[in-house]
Amino acid sequence: MRRMLVFFIAIPLLVAACSEKEKEEEGDGLRAQEPCLTTPSPIAEPTFPTGFPEIDDVTWTSSNQAGPSQIVTGYTGDDLDDLFREMKEKFDEGEYSVSKDERDPHDFEVNFESKDNTGQVRASEECQGRSQVAITIRPA
Numbered sequence: 665m666r667r668m669l670v671f672f673i674a675i676p677l678l679v680a681a682c683s684e685k686e687k688e689e690e691g692d693g694l695r696a697q698e699p700c701l702t703t704p705s706p707i708a709e710p711t712f713p714t715g716f717p718e719i720d721d722v723t724w725t726s727s728n729q730a731g732p733s734q735i736v737t738g739y740t741g742d743d744l745d746d747l748f749r750e751m752k753e754k755f756d757e758g759e760y761s762v763s764k765d766e767r768d769p770h771d772f773e774v775n776f777e778s779k780d781n782t783g784q785v786r787a788s789e790e791c792q793g794r795s796q797v798a799i800t801i802r803p804a
Contacts, residue, residue: 696770696789710736713781713801717754722797733783734801739794744787747795748772751785780804 710727724738740747748767755762755776763782764775771788783801790796 696792698791700791700794704739706738710734712736715759715778716781716801717758717760719754719785719797719799720750732803734799736799736801738797739790740787740797741793742795744770744772744789744795747787747797748774751787755785777804 704723704725706723707725707727710724721742722738722740724736726738727734727736729735742750745767748765751772751774752762752765754760755774759778759780760776761778762774763777764773766773771786774785776783776785780803781801782804783799786798786800787795
């Protein structure tokens with residue numbers, strides 16, 4: 665009788681726990697389904713290091729120094745898969761190379777390096793039709 669009681673209590677708890685996990689996973693990509701309520705203000709084209717690849721179709725919104733690092737942020741309407749491929753291609757040309765990359769369903773990172781700099785391009789879905797782009801550039 666005691667085993668039956670444990671069974672009838674444990675099974676619903678396990679089902680509830682699994683259902684909560686599924687809801688959390690389903691919600692992971694919902695940001696891209698929300699409408700964009702505002703548009704960040706653009707800034708003038710930031711100054712990138714010499715030989716830094718030109719990144720098309722990004723509207724830059726800030727450029728800041730954090731110690732020796734330069735952090736540039738912006739947004740794009742480009743598809744994340746297309747942007748990911750473009751970043752890998754551009755950083756594999758010229759003075760730069762890709763040291764590591766990672767693609768998830770709703771974001772990506774591309775780490776790059778040259779003889780003078782290292783850094784990372786990160787992009788993630790921000791809202792419907794827009795992704796945030798952040799580039800961190802550090803002296804090597």
